[in-house]
Amino acid sequence: MQFKPDAIVYLGQMPSAPYSMKGVEEAIYTQHDNILGNLTTLWAMKEVCPDAHLLKLGTMGEYGTPDCEIPEGKFPSGASWFNQNTEHVGNLGGMTFPRQAGSWYHQSKVHDTHNVEMACRIWGLRSTDVMQGIVYGTHIDEMEEDPDLRTRFDFDECFGTVIHRFCSQAVAELSLTVYGSGKQIRGFLPLKDSIHCLELALENPPEFGEYRVFNQLAYSQSIARVAIQVRDAALSVGIQATIGQTGNPRVESETHKYAVSCNNLKYLGYTPSYDLPTDLQAMMTKLKPYKSRILAYRSAIDPKTTWK
Amino acid sequence: MQFKPDAIVYLGQMPSAPYSMKGVEEAIYTQHDNILGNLTTLWAMKEVCPDAHLLKLGTMGEYGTPDCEIPEGKFPSGASWFNQNTEHVGNLGGMTFPRQAGSWYHQSKVHDTHNVEMACRIWGLRSTDVMQGIVYGTHIDEMEEDPDLRTRFDFDECFGTVIHRFCSQAVAELSLTVYGSGKQIRGFLPLKDSIHCLELALENPPEFGEYRVFNQLAYSQSIARVAIQVRDAALSVGIQATIGQTGNPRVESETHKYAVSCNNLKYLGYTPSYDLPTDLQAMMTKLKPYKSRILAYRSAIDPKTTWK
Numbered sequence: 304m305q306f307k308p309d310a311i312v313y314l315g316q317m318p319s320a321p322y323s324m325k326g327v328e329e330a331i332y333t334q335h336d337n338i339l340g341n342l343t344t345l346w347a348m349k350e351v352c353p354d355a356h357l358l359k360l361g362t363m364g365e366y367g368t369p370d371c372e373i374p375e376g377k378f379p380s381g382a383s384w385f386n387q388n389t390e391h392v393g394n395l396g397g398m399t400f401p402r403q404a405g406s407w408y409h410q411s412k413v414h415d416t417h418n419v420e421m422a423c424r425i426w427g428l429r430s431t432d433v434m435q436g437i438v439y440g441t442h443i444d445e446m447e448e449d450p451d452l453r454t455r456f457d458f459d460e461c462f463g464t465v466i467h468r469f470c471s472q473a474v475a476e477l478s479l480t481v482y483g484s485g486k487q488i489r490g491f492l493p494l495k496d497s498i499h500c501l502e503l504a505l506e507n508p509p510e511f512g513e514y515r516v517f518n519q520l521a522y523s524q525s526i527a528r529v530a531i532q533v534r535d536a537a538l539s540v541g542i543q544a545t546i547g548q549t550g551n552p553r554v555e556s557e558t559h560k561y562a563v564s565c566n567n568l569k570y571l572g573y574t575p576s577y578d579l580p581t582d583l584q585a586m587m588t589k590l591k592p593y594k595s596r597i598l599a600y601r602s603a604i605d606p607k608t609t610w611k
Numbered sequence: 612m613q614f615k616p617d618a619i620v621y622l623g624q625m626p627s628a629p630y631s632m633k634g635v636e637e638a639i640y641t642q643h644d645n646i647l648g649n650l651t652t653l654w655a656m657k658e659v660c661p662d663a664h665l666l667k668l669g670t671m672g673e674y675g676t677p678d679c680e681i682p683e684g685k686f687p688s689g690a691s692w693f694n695q696n697t698e699h700v701g702n703l704g705g706m707t708f709p710r711q712a713g714s715w716y717h718q719s720k721v722h723d724t725h726n727v728e729m730a731c732r733i734w735g736l737r738s739t740d741v742m743q744g745i746v747y748g749t750h751i752d753e754m755e756e757d758p759d760l761r762t763r764f765d766f767d768e769c770f771g772t773v774i775h776r777f778c779s780q781a782v783a784e785l786s787l788t789v790y791g792s793g794k795q796i797r798g799f800l801p802l803k804d805s806i807h808c809l810e811l812a813l814e815n816p817p818e819f820g821e822y823r824v825f826n827q828l829a830y831s832q833s834i835a836r837v838a839i840q841v842r843d844a845a846l847s848v849g850i851q852a853t854i855g856q857t858g859n860p861r862v863e864s865e866t867h868k869y870a871v872s873c874n875n876l877k878y879l880g881y882t883p884s885y886d887l888p889t890d891l892q893a894m895m896t897k898l899k900p901y902k903s904r905i906l907a908y909r910s911a912i913d914p915k916t917t918w919k
Contacts (some may be wrong), residue, residue: 327655335643339642339643342715343635343639347635371701371703372700378692383693384703386693401706403732410729421713
């Protein structure tokens with residue numbers, strides 16, 4: 304075999320939670336492609352390049368919103384399980400932290416997590432699994448102004464994530480649709496941080512046999528706060544945006560803890576950036592020329608896919 | 612829709628760990644059929660009979676052999692996570708207990724666990740997921756002597772489980788092949804107990820929206836002890852069996868804790884039976900007439916599938 308990669312960056316998965324909830328065909332498509340594509344990759348690595356580093360994307364959504372701190376993938380060393388009488392029951396250190404995913408898409412990533420962890424444990428492969436927050440932005444400096452390098456930008460209810468949807472709605476003079484109370488807290492990071500973190504992971508591969516998890520986010524905040532920031536940034540580029548509300552189409556907790564441990568990337572030198580207002584202004588400035596195109600797909604923005 | 616089942620007993624899965632480890636085709640086949648068959652069933656229930664009770668089989672192998680007690684599927688209410696300084700970190704009660712499966716087959720069951728748990732949590736379906744130990748035996752009283760009701764009996768390295776393989780080897784005058792040290796501990800139960808437990812589950816369905824887990828086994832013991840009991844039972848039916856040993860073809864811990872909580876079925880009235888010696892004698896007596904058929908497939912018994 305002539306081709307022996309040092310690393311495999313595996314980003315090729317179906318990425319939409321609402322799409323996976325539309326119906327049985329979409330759910331099957333999601334789990335079929337994501338789980339089996341990943342499983343085939345593990346077998347290919349075992350047979351061709353068992354020393355390579357598999358860098359893949361999970362999602363912060365794997366964890367759901369548990370009533371406790373969210374560690375990086377596993378219970379840290381020294382973790383113990385105590386019962387209600389504060390008696391020690393057993394050791395948990397190194398075990399996979401329980402996942403509570405909320406869509407068939409998020410479940411597909413949970414299944415990948417378990418499959419990759421086993422391939423590392425049993426076959427001695429090595430992998431970095433990145434539990435990524437919600438990425439926003441369309442540009443990194445390395446792209447310069449080359450239009451061929453521009454990223455895909457989705458703003459529909461299925462594939463468009465919340466910041467992209469809100470910015471598109473603002474530009475098109477549609478109300479920003481906050482789902483439910485907007486008190487849901489999520490982790491976010493700009494595209495440039497996401498790419499930088501992948502770079503850090505590749506430059507610092509895990510040990511052979513190690514299944515390493517990074518929680519990758521720059522900061523956490525509520526969806527309601529995101530809406531306010533989009534409205535304010537819109538105003539600064541001459542757009543009068545309004546914040547609307549809609550019943551939550553998803554089944555999810557709207558009041559919850561969100562204490563995420565994310566030190567592994569910081570140990571490798573990652574400094575989270577926080578310039579959401581500037582990023583929002585830049586994004587909306589770039590979107591403005593496409594206002595009519597957004598309006599042409601207006602019916603694709605409002606949520607139609609429900610979880611029930 | 613005319614047909615509205617009260618319960619769905621779902622036993623239709625690819626059940627072999629070694630088969631799933633043979634190669635990429637077998638691994639894909641296993642996860643494709645098991646995960647997507649189960650996922651399709653969940654969608655069918657949602658659309659046709661959301662009140663029905665899904666009774667399905669998981670496996671004790673989902674848990675692996677953790678360094679702590681194995682609860683019934685979830686951390687019990689009141690469970691807490693403490694760090695190495697004995698400080699309280701958070702609440703774990705009700706969260707899925709971490710799984711450490713050791714084959715692609717066992718992983719497929721772990722993935723089912725997560726998918727079914729979500730269908731109960733989000734769609735309000737209800738399910739009993741039975742983490743079953745190793746079932747042995749070919750007969751329950753209700754079959755009487757009707758040969759058409761006899762169960763399938765596998766004794767090959769892939770689909771034959773340890774007690775069935777040992778009994779077949781004894782009858783065919785082949786050494787009983789203990790994998791590795793034989794110190795591995797597993798949970799076992801006779802077929803009659805397995806069927807009785809399914810009956811108890813059906814008679815006592817869970818609440819709507821409940822994902823209920825039963826750890827189903829009559830007793831736990833080491834593989835080496837199973838071999839000794841097969842040898843002794845063989846002697847009592849006139850067969851001189853010898854215990855052999857082979858390198859362990861699997862990647863698994865051979866020295867480990869195995870403290871399984873299994874109270875949920877006992878609450879419903881299950882009394883584990885323990886008459887392995889009698890069962891072994893009965894099984895080998897029934898197998899004796901087929902000695903030549905076992906010998907004809909002799910090459911299928913010794914382990915050829917390795918985990919590496």
